[in-house]
Amino acid sequence: MATTTTKSVGPDDIAIRRRRKPATPYILLIPAVAALLIGLGYPVYWQVVTSLQEYGLLQQFGAPPVFVGLDNFARVFTDSEVWFVVAKSVAFCLVNAALTVGIGLGLAVLMRAVHSWVRITMQITLLLAWATPLVAAVTVFRWLFDYRTGVVNWLLVQVGADGMGGYNWLGQAWTFFLVASFVVIWMSVPFVAMSIYAGLTQVSEEVLEAARIDGAGPRQILWQIIMPLVRPVIAIVLLLQIIWDLRVFAQIRLLQDAGAPISETNLLGNYIYQLGMGQQSFGGAAAVSLFVLVLTMVLSGPYVRYLMKEDAA
Numbered sequence: 001m002a003t004t005t006t007k008s009v010g011p012d013d014i015a016i017r018r019r020r021k022p023a024t025p026y027i028l029l030i031p032a033v034a035a036l037l038i039g040l041g042y043p044v045y046w047q048v049v050t051s052l053q054e055y056g057l058l059q060q061f062g063a064p065p066v067f068v069g070l071d072n073f074a075r076v077f078t079d080s081e082v083w084f085v086v087a088k089s090v091a092f093c094l095v096n097a098a099l100t101v102g103i104g105l106g107l108a109v110l111m112r113a114v115h116s117w118v119r120i121t122m123q124i125t126l127l128l129a130w131a132t133p134l135v136a137a138v139t140v141f142r143w144l145f146d147y148r149t150g151v152v153n154w155l156l157v158q159v160g161a162d163g164m165g166g167y168n169w170l171g172q173a174w175t176f177f178l179v180a181s182f183v184v185i186w187m188s189v190p191f192v193a194m195s196i197y198a199g200l201t202q203v204s205e206e207v208l209e210a211a212r213i214d215g216a217g218p219r220q221i222l223w224q225i226i227m228p229l230v231r232p233v234i235a236i237v238l239l240l241q242i243i244w245d246l247r248v249f250a251q252i253r254l255l256q257d258a259g260a261p262i263s264e265t266n267l268l269g270n271y272i273y274q275l276g277m278g279q280q281s282f283g284g285a286a287a288v289s290l291f292v293l294v295l296t297m298v299l300s301g302p303y304v305r306y307l308m309k310e311d312a313a
Contacts (some may be wrong), residue, residue: 044293047286047289047290048286048290050065050282050283050286051072051073051283051286051287051289051290052067052068052069052070052072052283053065053066053067053068053072053283054066054067054068054071054072054283055282055283055286056280056281056282056283057280059282060280068283072281072283072284072286072287073287075284076275076284076287076288077287077291081263082271082288085266085267085268085271086268086291086295088177088266088267089246089267089268090246090295090299092177092180092181092245092248092267093242093245093246093248093299094242094299095181096181096184096185096188096241096245097238097241097242097245098238099181099185100184100185100188100189100192100241100245101192101234101237101238101241103185103189103192103193104188104189104190104191104192104193104195104196104237105192105193105196105234107122107126107189107193107197108192108193108194108196108197108199108200109200109222109226110122111123111193111197111200112197112200112201123194126189126190126193126194127190127194129186129187129189129190130187130190130191130194132187134187134250134251134254135250135254137183137186137187138183138250138251138254138255139254141179141182141183141186141255142170142254142255142258145169145170145179146258147166147167147168147169147170147171148166150169152169153165153166153167168259170255170258170259170260171259171260171261173261173264173265176255176260176261176264176265177265179255180248180251180252180255180265183251183255184245184248184251187251188241188244188245191237192237192241195233195236195237196230196233196234196237198233199229199230199232199233199234200226200230202229202230203225203226203229203230207225208221208225208226211225235303235306238303239300239303239304242299242300242303243296243299243300246268246292246295246296246299247268247269247292247296248267248269249267249269249270249273252265252266252267252269252270253270253273256270262274268288268292268295269292271288272285272288272289272292273285275288
């Protein structure tokens with residue numbers, strides 16, 4: 001009668017098996033990683049090389065670039081105007097990202113609470129606002145705040161603010177950024193609201209019903225149950241908004257074309273455009289672009305670490 005022997009499995013064998021991971025997922029990632037390296041790596045490499053060269057109008061017509069080392073960085077970042085633009089850009093980015101996520105969160109909670117036909121109407125409205133072309137949206141806001149025929153000034157005069165008749169919103173720096181914030185927030189809120197609402201739909205009704213049975217009120221349910229469950233979604237959309245709002249360019253540029261003071265209303269994207277296309281200093285523009293890349297990583301770093309902790313938990 002044949003006997004079978006069983007080999008005992010020790011702790012070391014179990015640890016080795018746990019450490020072994022299939023290679024197939026990593027192999028499947030190779031095409032995506034290669035596409036990212038080609039699509040993103042080469043532009044970054046070109047920016048690094050250009051930032052170390054004197055690259056201007058002559059080089060556009062075939063003259064060889066001259067290596068200047070860190071001269072472009074020294075010339076640009078010793079200019080007080082650059083740091084003024086950086087301060088404006090960071091403030092504009094953080095304020096608008098916070099307001100966008102706050103308004104989007106409120107709309108998402110409202111969509112969860114209202115009747116289905118009201119929710120569908122809100123969703124259609126948000127999608128239409130999101131789908132509006134950028135140029136069309138900025139043009140509408142330029143009409144609304146036009147100092148000669150704008151509806152905003154007319155309404156303010158009607159309610160008693162006689163001093164607002166003919167007020168040039170885009171001619172003053174602080175009101176210019178107020179209008180720019182309206183444009184950026186109006187175009188960004190739909191994405192945030194729909195994303196957070198999608199997260200809210202994943203909250204189990206059984207959990208909410210159990211909380212109601214235990215005596216929790218609407219406010220306690222919102223802040224102690226719903227918000228912790230959708231916090232990862234809020235963190236992701238906040239991270240995306242910070243990145244997008246730091247790199248805003250087209251909205252500011254289109255509003256500047258209405259007669260705004262360029263030097264007082266430039267943000268980082270517009271300042272880079274002015275350096276490169278306006279002053280033909282492509283080396284300086286590349287240096288500021290690399291600074292924006294580093295600044296984006298610094299601002300988004302805390303949120304990335306938070307997301308990694310949430311994923312690890």
